Amino acid sequence: MWEYTDKVKEHFLNPRNVGEIENPDGVAEVGSLACGDALKLTFKLDKNKKIKEAKFKTFGCASAIASSSALTEIIKGMTLDEALKVTNQDIAKYLGGLPDEKMHCSVMGKQALEKAIENYKGVPATETGTKIICECFGVTDKEIEQAIRENNLSTVEEVTNYTKAGGGCGGCHDEIQKIIDRVRSEPKADGKLKLTNIQKIRLIEETLEREIRPSLKHDGGDIELIDVIGNRVIVATRGTCATCKASDITLKNFVEHRLKELVSPDLVIEEVPS
Amino acid sequence: MSVIYLDNNATTKVAPEVLEAMLPYFSDLYGNPSSMHSFGGQVAQKIREAREQVAALIGALPDEIIFTSCGTESDNAAIRSALMTRPDKKHIITSRVEHPAIRALCAHLATQGYRVTELSVDKNGLLDLENLEKSLTPDTAIVSLMWGNNETGVIFPVAEAAHMAQERGILFHTDAVQTTGKIPINMKKNAVDMLSISGHKLHAPKGIGILYIRRGTKFSPFLIGGHQERERRGGTENTPSIIGLGKACELAAKNMEKENTYVKRLRDKLEKQLLAKIPQSRVNGDTANRLPNTTNISFEYVEGEAILLLMNEHGICASSGSACTSGSLQPSHVLRAMGVPFTMAHGSIRFSLSIYNTEKEIDFVIDKMPAIIERLRGMSPYWTQAEQACTNQ
Numbered sequence: 001m002w003e004y005t006d007k008v009k010e011h012f013l014n015p016r017n018v019g020e021i022e023n024p025d026g027v028a029e030v031g032s033l034a035c036g037d038a039l040k041l042t043f044k045l046d047k048n049k050k051i052k053e054a055k056f057k058t059f060g061c062a063s064a065i066a067s068s069s070a071l072t073e074i075i076k077g078m079t080l081d082e083a084l085k086v087t088n089q090d091i092a093k094y095l096g097g098l099p100d101e102k103m104h105c106s107v108m109g110k111q112a113l114e115k116a117i118e119n120y121k122g123v124p125a126t127e128t129g130t131k132i133i134c135e136c137f138g139v140t141d142k143e144i145e146q147a148i149r150e151n152n153l154s155t156v157e158e159v160t161n162y163t164k165a166g167g168g169c170g171g172c173h174d175e176i177q178k179i180i181d182r183v184r185s186e187p188k189a190d191g192k193l194k195l196t197n198i199q200k201i202r203l204i205e206e207t208l209e210r211e212i213r214p215s216l217k218h219d220g221g222d223i224e225l226i227d228v229i230g231n232r233v234i235v236a237t238r239g240t241c242a243t244c245k246a247s248d249i250t251l252k253n254f255v256e257h258r259l260k261e262l263v264s265p266d267l268v269i270e271e272v273p274s
Numbered sequence: 275m276s277v278i279y280l281d282n283n284a285t286t287k288v289a290p291e292v293l294e295a296m297l298p299y300f301s302d303l304y305g306n307p308s309s310m311h312s313f314g315g316q317v318a319q320k321i322r323e324a325r326e327q328v329a330a331l332i333g334a335l336p337d338e339i340i341f342t343s344c345g346t347e348s349d350n351a352a353i354r355s356a357l358m359t360r361p362d363k364k365h366i367i368t369s370r371v372e373h374p375a376i377r378a379l380c381a382h383l384a385t386q387g388y389r390v391t392e393l394s395v396d397k398n399g400l401l402d403l404e405n406l407e408k409s410l411t412p413d414t415a416i417v418s419l420m421w422g423n424n425e426t427g428v429i430f431p432v433a434e435a436a437h438m439a440q441e442r443g444i445l446f447h448t449d450a451v452q453t454t455g456k457i458p459i460n461m462k463k464n465a466v467d468m469l470s471i472s473g474h475k476l477h478a479p480k481g482i483g484i485l486y487i488r489r490g491t492k493f494s495p496f497l498i499g500g501h502q503e504r505e506r507r508g509g510t511e512n513t514p515s516i517i518g519l520g521k522a523c524e525l526a527a528k529n530m531e532k533e534n535t536y537v538k539r540l541r542d543k544l545e546k547q548l549l550a551k552i553p554q555s556r557v558n559g560d561t562a563n564r565l566p567n568t569t570n571i572s573f574e575y576v577e578g579e580a581i582l583l584l585m586n587e588h589g590i591c592a593s594s595g596s597a598c599t600s601g602s603l604q605p606s607h608v609l610r611a612m613g614v615p616f617t618m619a620h621g622s623i624r625f626s627l628s629i630y631n632t633e634k635e636i637d638f639v640i641d642k643m644p645a646i647i648e649r650l651r652g653m654s655p656y657w658t659q660a661e662q663a664c665t666n667q
Binding site: 002009012013018029033036037038040057058061064065136137160168 | 575576577578579580583584587596597598603604605616617620652653654655656
């Protein structure tokens with residue numbers, strides 16, 4: 001049995017805004033019967049161009065129904081610009097969280113919202129330049145990329161939990177991994193992917209282990225992470241590095257460079273005297 | 275709120291008589307049946323009785339019964355023993371609708387150099403024996419086919435299939451976890467070499483199982499250890515559970531008729547009434563060859579997990595083959611193998627009854643289900659269209 005929060009259960013048992021608005025300003029349908037969940041969202045604007053009314057019809061499990069209900073409650077009273085900023089995380093948060101395997105329900109809500117707003121603005125619903133990655137569930141590369149960026153996903157399993165991609169035959173797992181690698185190697189200057197301190201430390205450790213230590217060890221040296229204070233990465237050098245005159249240059253030109261590239265451009269490396 | 279338990283293919287209540295039989299072996303009679311003293315020896319005597327009770331239920335000899343920890347262990351032990359004792363043979367035949375205990379094991383063995391044939395089933399979940407015959411090769415080590423399906427209750431022609439394997443000198447195993455205690459099994463009248471049983475599906479506790487091995491069948495143990503179970507399964511005996519399972523088998527033999535009259539009648543009533551009261555619903559699986567306690571019904575345009583949670587609000591327990599309850603994103607492999615359309619598979623509910631269910635409970639479920647389905651269909655974007663299409667016809 002899924003561990004749903006009381007809020008999820010409450011919105012499932014007493015869903016808000018069930019139905020379909022007649023002559024809506026925006027309408028969208030996402031998902032399909034075959035996929036196991038589908039959502040039809042309709043909304044109407046008031047004279048100030050704020051969402052006056054939003055309604056849903058959903059085929060799906062308890063968390064799909066609760067996510068739809070939450071979505072309609074969240075967007076009521078918003079301008080379309082405000083509504084476009086609503087993320088699937090906002091929907092999940094509103095419900096006090098969703099089980100990992102059910103995050104795709106919140107993503108479905110977000111997709112329906114985007115499509116309904118596009119529908120209102122008259123933007124053609126078919127996107128150009130996208131490619132279906134997961135044939136089983138009809139998930140495109142754009143959808144996968146967006147889920148990775150907005151939720152800081154790093155494994156195929158997480159992508160499946162959030163988008164369903166890869167949850168069928170599994171034939172697209174390699175392609176999903178490539179998209180993850182590509183998106184995660186993008187510069188994170190847009191600030192969307194803000195790392196928490198713990199995530200930052202973990203990522204620095206991983207990078208040291210994977211990218212840096214092997215080449216230092218090759219020369220008989222080693223490096224140890226002592227602390228991370230803000231953007232200052234405090235390290236100690238070990239082995240031959242500790243006595244090497246060129247270790248300053250190695251730290252700045254190689255270690256710092258790699259950390260800036262792979263973790264955050266703001267990082268500065270500092271050495272503690274050994 | 276009282277619980278109405280219609281999920282007996284998942285697990286069953288321990289019968290009060292079973293519990294009573296077990297209790298002394300947790301407290302006063304804790305001896306090890308292998309010990310030389312009579313304090314342990316008296317427990318060994320009770321285990322002998324339990325083995326006889328199990329053997330009697332399925333028409334076997336007591337020395338053909340091995341106690342294991344669960345159905346999954348029995349399945350693993352059977353298949354692995356077949357492969358170990360026939361090392362030159364690399365082919366396994368099974369079906370597409372087996373329990374994960376067999377399916378996942380065979381998928382694993384397929385990565386270890388074995389060739390696995392998964393026989394298909396028709397839209398009613400039935401097996402084509404001609405297809406089995408064509409698949410048997412000189413390289414086939416074992417055929418493993420379940421006797422009764424856990425999701426649909428459909429019964430495979432195990433006796434005929436075992437006979438085909440026997441004629442060609444191929445070992446035959448059946449997972450009879452859902453079948454035992456529900457329909458008569460007589461090992462004297464079939465050619466099955468190995469058979470798996472799970473205690474908790476027939477009112478014994480969880481954590482106890484049985485592997486039947488026909489006398490004369492070569493066996494290579496799965497758990498290697500002490501000399502317990504005549505060196506065919508190491509590990510100190512789970513004495514309370516073994517004694518409980520013996521009692522459960524004795525009760526199952528007594529209740530076999532009730533299972534096929536009383537339980538079957540309640541199941542049929544539930545099925546008939548739900549189909550009559552709820553439009554766009556249908557039964558999955560062959561209704562002629564079916565366990566007496568199981569019905570699997572699809573309600574179109576609604577999703578199984580949502581149905582189960584609304585049933586839960588009334589204390590009604592059942593299962594679903596929908597994607598959201600299967601632990602993966604795809605609906606049940608059994609329903610997919612039968613070619614049940616996704617629209618139907620997502621809204622499938624399995625009701626599995628036992629002798630402890632009452633007519634009053636069934637009436638309560640018949641009363642509550644239509645409103646549950648109607649409520650979810652009212653939220654479904656597909657239902658309005660489908661309903662209109664129906665009334666226009």
